[in-house]
Amino acid sequence: MTSPLGERAPAIRRIREYAQHGPWTARQDGPVRFLGVAFCWTVTIPAVIALRVAEWPFLRPSRFIFTAITVKCLSELPFVEAFVDTVIKPGVERALWLFL
Known part of the structure; x- marks a missing residue:
């Protein structure tokens, strides 16, 4: 192998x-x-x-820093926060309930 x-x-x-x-x-x-x-x-x-x-x-470290800064800046936008609250959090909660 x-x-x-x-x-x-x-x-x-x-x-x-x-x-x-x-x-x-x-x-x-x-x-x-x-x-x-x-x-x-x-x-x-x-x-x-x-x-x-x-x-x-x-x-690459530069990719990680760029991605982290981009995600942080995007997370400050109101529509991204609403998307996370309505789509991502419920999806993660359902996945955790299903698999754990």
Whole structure:
């Protein structure tokens, strides 16, 4: 098993190609391959994109400082505060109730 710290993360194109043509199932068609490709498009690729976007500010100190200042400035706007109170806080509370 390879170490995730020892090699680069695969590109989205490579993940999609592996789902469509990889040796994880013997057949190149059929229901198992269809479910694997559907899982790749509906779960894997959106999750990878979201996690890479979340990772981006932490790769460089200047990115982190810029993101922190931008978030702080945006949080002072009234419509952002209303959005957080009506959308984000209830969503987080429901997620915590569901998973904890």
